[in-house]
Amino acid sequence: MDQPIALTKGSCARLLASAEAALEDSCVLQFLSIKPVGPPAGTSGTAVSRYRIIMSDGDHYIQAMLATQLNHLVVEHKVIKNSIVCVERLTCNYVQGKRLVIILALSVQQTTAEKIGDPQSIDPPANNANNNEGSAANQPRQEAPQASSSKPAPKTAPKPTPARAQPARPNIYPIEGLSPYQHNWTILVRITQKSDMKNWSNARGEGKLFNVTMMDESGEIRGTAFNQVAESLYAKLEEGKVYYVSKARVNLAKKKFSNVDNDYELGFERNTEIEECLDSIDLPVIKYNFVPLNALKEKEKDAIVDVIGVVKDPGTVGEITSKTTSRKITKRDIELVDQSGFAVRMTLWGKQAEEFNPPDSPVVAFRSVKVGDFGGVNLSMNSSSTMQINPEIDECFTLRGWYDSTGNEQSFQAHSSSGIGGGEAFRRNELATISAIKEKTISEDKAEYFSTRATIMHIKEDNFSYPGCPTKDCSKKVTESDNGYWCEKCDKSWPAPEHRYIMSLAVSDHTGQAWFQAFNEVAKAIMGMSANELMQLKDSDNTAYTNAFHKASHQTFNFAIRGKLDNFNQKTRTRYGITKALPIDYKQEAGLLRDLLNTPWGRS
Structure with missing residues (x-):
């Protein structure tokens, strides 16, 4: 067993007095105990566990909670009993008058170790002004630390505005600390997004709803209000403003309807209390991770x-x-x-x-x-x-x-799908046969993507295109009228349409055959001409028109395919759309086969 790493002596006592003091240079601690906090009574048992930690500096130990984004360290057994970690970022709140540490970021120093020392418990100080001579660490938390700092900002009580002094709130929780089994909490949050009021309707009835995204220094959470609650709160909540929120229901997040990175969400109810914070609070604004x-x-x-x-x-x-x-x-x-x-x-x-x-x-x-x-x-x-x-x-x-x-x-x-197609990439290492693609079960709410190599056996010559709007980025079908061809979307008439491919291909490999659909840019590359040019051949030179289809057939391509269920005439079927078609580069393919022979697989 490895020699244990030295712990940061005195850090547990400093944490209970001042989280910032303990994290000036981070601190190395030992986890003496890791216990999951199960879902509350009355739930289905599917709630994401939180882990309660007993952590020691060798002389003393205190309790803490592990932030949910660190749960994987426990699940993957990277952190176990007696593991030594470096705590890099944390936050604190008060639970029943006692300080509770929530670990937001850590690095594992040593997974397996012996227990160090004989640490003793420290009683957390009560949250009142009489302890420790009224030090700032024992005052109710009134503001959140700054977002961008790797260390929490000092928590100083803001001055109340002369017009309206707000009452102290001793149980300000970080969003990260919320769960269905936490009660009597208040969060201090900034509204970063508010949706429009929406109407909903299902078998149980109909009504209204809206949702908001809320942020503090520890993370984000989504809140939703329905019906009368939605009507009463909609005008009250404004994007960019800061609010105290309490007495909302904490539920498991419905990931289908939300992109917020949180395992939980809030349901606003009739007794939910929301009050605007009029003090000067330095909560973070929207954080971006821009993609060029x-x-x-x-x-x-x-x-x-x-x-x-x-x-x-x-x-x-x-x-x-x-x-x-x-x-x-x-x-x-x-x-x-x-x-x-x-x-x-x-x-x-x-x-x-x-x-x-x-x-x-x-x-x-x-x-x-x-x-x-x-x-x-x-x-x-x-x-x-x-x-x-x-x-x-x-x-x-x-x-x-x-x-x-x-x-x-x-x-x-x-970003157009010009040339030989766009969209989903062709993945050579995931190459599948036609039979394997057809055997794959596709769910109703999610498309599946495949890569395959196949040869075009037949192209349907009837209904290979439709008359489209010539406007850039508009693919709406136009209708013939007295004034030409009218586009409902653009509200314009054109002297002639721009035909767009919507072509059906029968393709085959050594395992079977399937029908694929090729849309405009992909079909243009396969046919070697635009749909307008092919329509002109159809009207003027039937032999050239037939030869164009004959020439396009019997070509082999590397296809990227999107498979999705489709309902037609009350029957469910799978449609396979080509998102990319790459002509075979035989020199490249031969080189890849040569390289494969030089791998352990080829030499075995």
Whole structure:
């Protein structure tokens, strides 16, 4: 067994007096006990466990809680009884008048060790002004530490405003400390996002709801209000303001409806108390992890990202009809650009689309937007997304200077699926046969992606295209009218449509055959011409038209495929759409086979 690492003597006593003092240079402690705190009575038992720690500095020990983002260290047995760790970041709150330490970040120094010393318990000081001569450590926590510091900022009690002094709240919890089995808590949070009021309807009835995203220095959490509670709270909560929140229900987070990184969420009820904090509180504002626009092609479909860019084209407000609800939905497509030289389409929905009326070419920061792959890479806001116009952050100032000096005269590259397709990448190491793809079970709510090598056996010649709108980034089908071809989406008429491929291919390998669908850019690469050119051949030269299909058949490609369930005439079937088609490079393939022979597998 390894020799134990020296512990930081006296750190437990300092933690109970002042968390900042104990973390000036971090502290090395030993975990004497690690016990899960189970889900509360009456739950299904699926709640994520929290771990209660007994930690020692060799002379004394105190209790602590492990933040949920560190649970994997216990699950993976990287931290066990008597493990020695370096505590790098923590926060404290008061539970029943006693200080409780919550460990937010640590590094494992030694997993297996013997117990060090004979540590004794320290009684945490009560949370009142008479202990320790009224030191600041024993005062009710009134403000949160700053977000960006690796060490918590000093907790000094803010001065009440002359107009309205607010009562002391001794149980200010960090968001990270909330769980279904915590009670009598109050959190101090900033509202970073508030959704529109929405209508819901299901078998149990109908009503209204809205949700908010709240942040403090320890993390984020989502809160949702329904019906009468939603109506009473909606006008009260404003983005950017700070509030005291208590007596809300802590539930397991429904990840299907939220992108917030928290295992729990809050349900606002009739007795929930929410009061604006009028003191000067230095809580963090929105934290971003920006992805450059040229790097979006590396993100998978439905990935959630933060981006910042200059609005080159603010677009116009339009409407689409929802396929699921048949309701009209307002939308606006704007074009973002950045220094990477790329442009991307961002879709705004509902109220945000209607009210988006910024100054010329603003810099806009988006948080938690979804990556799409229709017609190439695009972005879309959702109920958890936020948007800030000309935010006062360094990235905004940099973009503003670049665009005003050179960017406004620059041309930009679009994330289109031009050439031989875009979207999901072809993954050679995950190459699957046709039979394996057809045997794969696909769920109703999630698409599956495959990579395969197959040969085109037949291309359906009937209904291989549709008349589309010539407007850039609009693929809406147009209808023939007296004035030409009318696009409902753009509300314009055109003298002629731009035909777009929607082609069905029968492909085969040594294990079987399947039908794949190829859309415009992929089919253009397979046919070697645009859909407009093929339509002209159909009308003018039937022999050349037939030869074009014959030439495109019997080609072998490396395909990236998206499989998704589809309901048609009350029957469920799987549709396989080609997201990328790569012609075979035989020299490259031969080199890969040669390299494979030189691996242990090839020599065995």
